[in-house]
Amino acid sequence: MADAPPCPACGGPTAFVCRAILYPGAERDARECAACASAFYWPVPSFEDIARCYPPAYYGGFFRQYWKDYYKGRALAARLSRWRPDGDFLDVGCALGTLAAGVRDHSRWRARGLEFSARAAQLGQGLNGMEISAAPLSSAPFENESFDFIHINNVLEHESDPGAALAAAARLLRPGGRLELTVPNGPVDFAPNKTLFRRWGRAVPTRHGGHLYFFSRRGLRALLAARGFRVLSARSFHFKLGAKARGLWPGAYKRFAKPAPPPGDAGVPPELTLEQGRALIPPAPSWPLYAASHAWRRAWRLSWSDFGYDFEIAAERR
Secondary structure (H helix, E strand, O other): OOOOOOOOOOOOOEEEEEEEEEEOOEEEEEEEEOOOOOEEEOOOOOHHHHHHOOOOHHHHHHHHOHHHHHHHHHHHHHHHHHHOOOOEEEEEOOOOOHHHHHHHHOOOOEEEEEEOOHHHHHHHHHHHOOOEEEOOHHHOOOOOOOEEEEEEEOOHHHOOOHHHHHHHHHHHEEEEEEEEEEEEOHHHHOHHHHHHHHHHOOOOOOOOOOOOEEOOHHHHHHHHHHOOEEEEEEEEEOHHHHHHHOOOOOOOOHHHHOOOOOOOOOOOOOOOOHHHHHHHOOOOOOHHHHHHHHHHHHOOOEOOOOOOOEEEEEEEEO
16 A cells, blocks of 8 residues: 555565654654564655755765774775775765775775765865765666675665665675675664654654664664675664663753754855865874774674664675
8 A cells, every 4th residue: 555655674564653854844754664663754755855964064074074984994994804805895875985095095905985976976086086976876887796895884774765775785796795784773763753752742853864764673684685685794883872862861852852953054165165175174183092992892883782873784795
């Protein structure tokens, strides 16, 4: 039935669960799966609605976190090199291509990027000299079996058709190639919406602006298996955020009581130039200190818990 769509993750039955706010001023119905507890907006928001989730200031933040992204790429380069000495790497939703630049500069891997925003891709090419294609994953302009490793960080929940996106990733990977997928823990990400809708009788703006889908661990496993992947590991992390989303942290829901202001430019010009972006990049922090902190944080990515706010999924193309 048109008004009772199946779960986009596992195909199970779904029901209306609450009203939720996609972005300030856009309130929509949300449905939840009775089988896997994944949730999603229904109807699927239009392309124009999705685009409104990302005002110009959204991309200015990638300049401010330049070194965080670059060092994440450098750390990932070390993990990739332990797996294979070289190969072809794709970062999906790469923004300015900074993480991919870290992989390229600190390994023998050949790195490319894929970014939905043509403007962000253009800025990243100028900033990092990175080859970045501007397109959604479902229509990525690459030959089949072009990559050995695909990195997708906080992108799948923004895709209008996540199944098609993962099918495209499988198409782009060589047999035995790997996918590293970071995605919010859907039931935790969506918990404030459900709780506060029931408590206050209205939709509230929460921290997941632009998220269209809220996948559970079970839903993600089903979605990946249906697209030709074998899950190697599924780990949960960001436990403090998990406590806040559940309302277990003191004052966790207080900030949701006030209506969110409309998206602003946060001091970033609507047509950000490369020179303006460079001026936003802070001085480089200590790599040894970052590396030590990164290793400590990764030690707290747990396979036996679903308490954390996010999942990191490692999967292999069958």
